[in-house]
Amino acid sequence: MSLLVVGSVALDSVQTPFGSNADALGGSAVFFGSAACLLHPVQMVGVVGNDYPFDQLERLAARGIDLTGVTRMDGESFRWKGKYSYDLQNRETLDTRLGVFAAFEPRIPEAFRDARYVFLGNIDPALQLSVLDQIRKPALVACDTMNYWIHGKRDELLELLRHIDVLMVNDGEARELSGDWNIYRAARWILEHGPRMAVIKQGVYGAVLVDRDRVFYIPAFPLEEVFDPTGAGDAFAGGFMGHIARTGDVSTENLRRAMVYGSAMGSFAVERFSIDRFHEIGPAEVTARVRAFADLVRFDVEPEMELAE
Amino acid sequence: MSLLVVGSVALDSVQTPFGSNADALGGSAVFFGSAACLLHPVQMVGVVGNDYPFDQLERLAARGIDLTGVTRMDGESFRWKGKYSYDLQNRETLDTRLGVFAAFEPRIPEAFRDARYVFLGNIDPALQLSVLDQIRKPALVACDTMNYWIHGKRDELLELLRHIDVLMVNDGEARELSGDWNIYRAARWILEHGPRMAVIKQGVYGAVLVDRDRVFYIPAFPLEEVFDPTGAGDAFAGGFMGHIARTGDVSTENLRRAMVYGSAMGSFAVERFSIDRFHEIGPAEVTARVRAFADLVRFDVEPEMELAE
Numbered sequence: 001m002s003l004l005v006v007g008s009v010a011l012d013s014v015q016t017p018f019g020s021n022a023d024a025l026g027g028s029a030v031f032f033g034s035a036a037c038l039l040h041p042v043q044m045v046g047v048v049g050n051d052y053p054f055d056q057l058e059r060l061a062a063r064g065i066d067l068t069g070v071t072r073m074d075g076e077s078f079r080w081k082g083k084y085s086y087d088l089q090n091r092e093t094l095d096t097r098l099g100v101f102a103a104f105e106p107r108i109p110e111a112f113r114d115a116r117y118v119f120l121g122n123i124d125p126a127l128q129l130s131v132l133d134q135i136r137k138p139a140l141v142a143c144d145t146m147n148y149w150i151h152g153k154r155d156e157l158l159e160l161l162r163h164i165d166v167l168m169v170n171d172g173e174a175r176e177l178s179g180d181w182n183i184y185r186a187a188r189w190i191l192e193h194g195p196r197m198a199v200i201k202q203g204v205y206g207a208v209l210v211d212r213d214r215v216f217y218i219p220a221f222p223l224e225e226v227f228d229p230t231g232a233g234d235a236f237a238g239g240f241m242g243h244i245a246r247t248g249d250v251s252t253e254n255l256r257r258a259m260v261y262g263s264a265m266g267s268f269a270v271e272r273f274s275i276d277r278f279h280e281i282g283p284a285e286v287t288a289r290v291r292a293f294a295d296l297v298r299f300d301v302e303p304e305m306e307l308a309e
Numbered sequence: 310m311s312l313l314v315v316g317s318v319a320l321d322s323v324q325t326p327f328g329s330n331a332d333a334l335g336g337s338a339v340f341f342g343s344a345a346c347l348l349h350p351v352q353m354v355g356v357v358g359n360d361y362p363f364d365q366l367e368r369l370a371a372r373g374i375d376l377t378g379v380t381r382m383d384g385e386s387f388r389w390k391g392k393y394s395y396d397l398q399n400r401e402t403l404d405t406r407l408g409v410f411a412a413f414e415p416r417i418p419e420a421f422r423d424a425r426y427v428f429l430g431n432i433d434p435a436l437q438l439s440v441l442d443q444i445r446k447p448a449l450v451a452c453d454t455m456n457y458w459i460h461g462k463r464d465e466l467l468e469l470l471r472h473i474d475v476l477m478v479n480d481g482e483a484r485e486l487s488g489d490w491n492i493y494r495a496a497r498w499i500l501e502h503g504p505r506m507a508v509i510k511q512g513v514y515g516a517v518l519v520d521r522d523r524v525f526y527i528p529a530f531p532l533e534e535v536f537d538p539t540g541a542g543d544a545f546a547g548g549f550m551g552h553i554a555r556t557g558d559v560s561t562e563n564l565r566r567a568m569v570y571g572s573a574m575g576s577f578a579v580e581r582f583s584i585d586r587f588h589e590i591g592p593a594e595v596t597a598r599v600r601a602f603a604d605l606v607r608f609d610v611e612p613e614m615e616l617a618e
Contacts, residue, residue, distance in 0.1 A: 087490040181396040184533045205514035208531070217528040217605050222517070224493045256608040290610055296526050297606040299565040301599055 002043060002114065003245035005032045006106050006131050007121020007144075007234070008078055009046035009057070009070060014273065015083040015094075016228050024274035025056055027078065028121030028144065031231030034278040035238030035265035037064040038286055040245040042238075043112045045069030045131075049077035049100045059279070069109050073100040088229050089203070108134040117245040119237055120164070122146045125156040132163050140250050142166035142199075142241060144233070150176045161194035165250075168199040168237055184210065197255065199240070199262075201233050207266075209259050211252060218259045219296060221267035221289065228273045232266040235278075239265030264289040311352055311423065312554035314341045315415050315440050316430020316453075316543070317387055318355035318366070318379060323582065324392040324403075325537050333583035334365055336387065337430030337453065340540035343587040344547030344574035346373040347595055349554040351547075352421045354378035354440075358386035358409045368588070378418050382409040397538050398512070417443040426554040428546055429473070431455045434465040441472050449559050451475035451508075451550060453542070459485045470503035474559075477508040477546055493519065506564065508549070508571075510542050516575075518568050520561060527568045528605060530576035530598065537582050541575040544587075548574030573598040 005028075012026030033042045041064040048054070050072055061067050076099035084091045106127055108115075113136050120128040120143040128143060135141075141164045149157055150173065157177075161167065167190050171183050178189035187198040187210035201207040204226075206219035240262035247254055264286060268277045314337075321335030338355045345351045350373040357363070359381055370376050385408035393400045415436055417424075422445050429437040429452040437452060444450075450473045458466055459482065466486075470476060476499050480492050487498035496507040496519035510516040513535075515528035549564075549571035556563055573595060577586045 182533055182535070184531045188533070202514065205511065206526075206528070215531045215605060216608070217515075217531070218608075219515070219526040219528070222493045222519075222524045222526070224491055224497070226491070253609070257610060260608055260610060294608075294610050296524060299525070299527075299569055299603075300562070301566060301569060301603050 001040070001116055001245050001248045002112070003036060003040050003117045003119075003241055004043045004045065004108070004112050004115035004135070005029050005036070005119045005121060005238075005241075006045040006108075006128075007032060007119075007123060008101060009044075009048050009052070010078040010080055010101070011052070012230055012274065013079070013081040014228055014230050016088065017084070017086050018227055019273070021273045023053075023079070025053070026080065026231060026274060028234040030060070030275060031234035031269060032119055032121060032238040032241070033060060033065045034275040035235040035269065036242035036245070038265075038278065038281070038283065039239070039242030039261065040064075041066065042242075043069060043115060045106050045108060045112065047071045047073055047100050047104045049073060049075045052077045069107075069112055071107075073103070075100040077101075082230070084229065088226055091229075106131050106134075116140070116248075117241055118142070119241045120144065121234065122149075125149050125153050125160045129156065129160050129163065140165045140244060142168050142237065144168050144237065145173060145177075147173060147176050158193060161190070164195050166197040166199055167195045168201070168240070170201045170203070170233060174198070174200045183208065184215065199259070201236060201266075203229070203232075207236065207259060207263060209255060214252070216256045216259060218263045218293070220263060221293065222296065223267060223270065226270045229270050231275070232269045235269035236262040236266035239263070260290055260293050261286075264293060310349070310425055310554050310557045311421070312345060312349050312426045312428075312550060313352045313354065313417070313421050313424035313444070314338050314345070314428045314430060314547075314550075315354040315417075315437075316341060316428075316432060317410060318353075318357050318361070319387040319389055319410070320361070321539055321583065322388070322390040323537055323539050325397065326393070326395050327536055328582070330582045332362075332388070334362070335389065335540060335583060337543040339369070339584060340543035340578060341428055341430060341547040341550070342369060342374045343584040344544040344578065345551035345554070347574075347587065347590070347592065348548065348551030348570065349373075350375065351551075352378060352424060354415050354417060354421065356380045356382055356409050356413045358382060358384045361386045378416075378421055380416070382412070384409040386410075391539070393538065397535055400538075415440050415443075425449070425557075426550055427451070428550045429453065430543065430546075431458075434458050434462050434469045438465065438469050438472065449474045449553060451477050451546065453477050453546060454482065454486075456482060456485050467502060470499070473504050475506040475508060476504045477510070477549070479510045479512070479542060483507070483509045492517065493524065508568070510545060512538070512541075516545065516568060516572060518564060523561070525565045525568060527572045527602070529572060530602065531605065532576060532579065535579045538579050540584070541578045544578035545571040545575035548572070569599055569602050570595075573602060
């Protein structure tokens with residue numbers, strides 16, 4: 001039931017109204033792995049420069065992340081620097097230095113090629129396709145993307161959609177991709193282009209899981225303190241895929257539960273800078289938060305069905 | 310178990326990307342009543358000019374709305390004209406003519422003064438207080454307001470908060486009132502100023518019910534076609550209060566169910582112009598939509614609690 005993630009391994013410098021940090025662990029594969037490894041072992045594929053604080057990555061290895069697929073190259077690591085608005089709802093990129101990430105060509109180690117569950121973090125869709133070519137028989141492939149690829153590599157992205165099971169994007173990306181503001185019509189557009197499921201993340205408003213027949217809505221966890229939204233979407237993906245890999249069940253009912261684990265992990269991610277919160281928590285905290293989600297949306301309609309015509 | 314609403318009875322002219330209408334029934338009391346009367350009889354208090362299409366109001370009377378408290382005055386009815394953005398997420402007021410509404414001083418008919426459930430639509434908080442002075446022993450009072458009063462009549466609004474059970478506002482209003490962007494902190498601020506419950510509506514993202522101990526989240530119904538958002542908040546209030554009045558139960562569990570009826574009625578409101586959708590539906594449609602909400606958020610976490618430490 002192995003779980004593979006391919007994505008960026010970066011160093012983030014983030015300014016929020018509550019503080020700032022510099023060169024902290026970030027990137028889609030790191031946030032995904034930090035969350036997913038609380039649920040299931042993770043195989044990670046990425047690239048870092050020889051300036052990367054590999055000792056900090058080793059802390060993740062101790063939590064069940066196999067770093068065999070993280071290549072060290074001569075050069076600088078991928079760095080992103082951003083600043084959030086007062087309400088954390090918008091962010092401005094101050095600097096992006098791709099470094100060795102610009103030359104990233106994912107090579108999946110032989111030991112990872114039997115991965116059953118695969119998450120393709122936000123990288124060039126041509127590279128995402130090349131990863132799938134290297135995986136023998138995945139049971140479920142989920143994929144993220146971004147506006148840069150939606151506009152710049154649309155043909156490759158449309159080809160990729162024909163080969164994945166779940167497209168997991170935020171609402172803005174779903175709108176750009178489909179050309180439709182309504183996220184439910186956008187989800188239908190996605191389903192018509194290949195995936196059997198669309199997960200559309202809406203930040204503080206939660207996320208929806210849409211398949212051909214049904215819609216499932218999971219709110220974001222009600223937090224009075226949000227510290228740094230960076231990586232929340234990838235942590236969501238980590239919770240989602242980690243749950244699926246742990247249970248080995250790709251039924252719709254189980255994907256609904258996976259959404260809850262996703263939203264739980266997204267909520268942990270935003271409580272601290274970088275992946276710091278994931279170092280503080282274990283199964284007890286995860287279980288408590290998932291139970292809290294059950295209370296958050298629970299209601300009983302059965303006694304109320306006596307409306308007379 | 311009588312249910313009273315006091316609010317505006319207006320004529321709306323609305324432009325959306327999908328069409329426009331002119332001088333159609335609108336106003337908080339009308340949207341509230343149109344939704345609530347599907348669940349429970351409604352007593353309405355408001356004022357109209359002698360140009361109001363009273364025959365159209367009579368159609369509501371036939372559905373269980375007592376119009377005894379709707380006064381006809383010499384002069385023009387309250388008219389609002391607005392235009393929505395392409396995505397229906399923003400609207401511009403093109404014209405507001407208060408007409409006789411400017412002189413509205415709610416007089417509650419003697420027969421309405423024993424009302425158990427009271428909704429104070431968005432009017433001057435001084436007038437909302439005067440309504441409460443006329444009600445003998447309400448079991449639950451809910452109240453709406455708007456930015457105009459939050460800034461212009463803050464003292465009166467704060468006094469009002471000490472006398473109501475539920476403040477029901479949208480997220481922007483909750484932020485303006487509390488001075489806090491985070492809606493859960495804003496809700497806490499509201500609870501510290503009197504009400505035992507805060508309902509914060511978030512448009513297409515649903516609504517939250519917050520009390521001192523717990524949070525309940527109900528999404529908006531996943532609609533692929535939204536036609537006209539006007540009145541959705543008041544229809545939500547109508548569903549919420551209609552359910553409470555019908556069941557005569559103000560427990561937290563029942564207020565959660567009331568949120569579902571609220572979100573259901575809000576979703577009907579936006580499917581047509583004005584109150585048109587409410588003329589098309591009956592208990593069967595309401596029940597079906599409430600059941601659909603149950604499926605929208607349903608998941609079972611119990612089998613998934615075996616995370617080992």
